[in-house]
Amino acid sequence: MVRDEATPVAVQAPAPALLQVDGVSLEYVAQDRIVRATHRVSFEVQRGDRFVLLGPSGCGKSSLLKAIGGFIAPTEGEIRLAGAAVREPGPDRIAVFQEFDQLPPWKTVLANVMFPLQAARRLPRAEASEQAMQALVRVGLADFAKAYPHTLSGGMKQRVAIARALAMQPTVLLMDEPFAALDALTRRRMQEELLTLWADAPFTLIFVTHSIEEALVVGNRILLLSPHPGRVRAELDAQRFGLHSAGSADFQAQARRIHRLLFEEDRPA
Numbered sequence: 001m002v003r004d005e006a007t008p009v010a011v012q013a014p015a016p017a018l019l020q021v022d023g024v025s026l027e028y029v030a031q032d033r034i035v036r037a038t039h040r041v042s043f044e045v046q047r048g049d050r051f052v053l054l055g056p057s058g059c060g061k062s063s064l065l066k067a068i069g070g071f072i073a074p075t076e077g078e079i080r081l082a083g084a085a086v087r088e089p090g091p092d093r094i095a096v097f098q099e100f101d102q103l104p105p106w107k108t109v110l111a112n113v114m115f116p117l118q119a120a121r122r123l124p125r126a127e128a129s130e131q132a133m134q135a136l137v138r139v140g141l142a143d144f145a146k147a148y149p150h151t152l153s154g155g156m157k158q159r160v161a162i163a164r165a166l167a168m169q170p171t172v173l174l175m176d177e178p179f180a181a182l183d184a185l186t187r188r189r190m191q192e193e194l195l196t197l198w199a200d201a202p203f204t205l206i207f208v209t210h211s212i213e214e215a216l217v218v219g220n221r222i223l224l225l226s227p228h229p230g231r232v233r234a235e236l237d238a239q240r241f242g243l244h245s246a247g248s249a250d251f252q253a254q255a256r257r258i259h260r261l262l263f264e265e266d267r268p269a
């Protein structure tokens, strides 16, 4: 077919990002004074991203994650998930934290993973049990289904928390320094396992850390936040880095660049 030059061609607008954080300021009221945690932060997360929020302590990373989770409301700006404004928590956003005590100790590992499936997803018991077991198989803990959390190591407890979150099939998985309390070797292994889980069945991840190395290993995109109150300093592509590249010259150079961007630009000349 020959197209007449004058015939208008329908132009398809690009699909909007899965998560849009648009000019978000977050504040707390503490002892009659207002603490500003973030200042007009904007970023977009695409489906399947491993998006890292990186910045120094107190720059508002956890606060941003809580706002995406719907636990605190922006004083300015808006957060939209799949086009709809985030106003409250929901099973489409599940969080995994650093703490080892996020699993109720009176429930077995299996019951811990089943619980939100029954409570929030309203799955019948048999179906919840089956999906929970599948999730435990994915994180290598099928043999510990009947164990209680206090009998597990820190790394195993974090695997259960990850299984519980993934079993819910959230639209976005939120992770707040999930490996920060683990020893260095376990932390590295958990990063590897997280990347393997993602490679097996990609999910959308927002991952908070203040470790530059962890950000480069885990993320495909990294948002750098300035010190308190957090503002966007830069966004970097980290697609080419992974555990295999940690220690390479390119990796070290990028880590140094991030360090400069995060800290040295604040120094007086």
Ligand SMILES: Nc1ncnc2c1ncn2[C@@H]1O[C@H](COP(=O)(O)OP(=O)(O)OP(=O)(O)O)[C@@H](O)[C@H]1O
Residues within 6 Å of the ligand: 028, 029, 030, 035, 036, 037, 055, 056, 057, 058, 059, 060, 061, 062, 063, 064, 210, 228
């Ligand atoms: N519940 C709260 N009440 C008052 N101020 C708060 C509260 N939670 C956080 N803040 C303040 O908001 C700012 C951002 O805190 P936030 O925990 O989001 O930072 P962060 O980057 O996650 O820090 P860290 O890496 O140390 O966890 C800090 O100044 C903190 O003191």
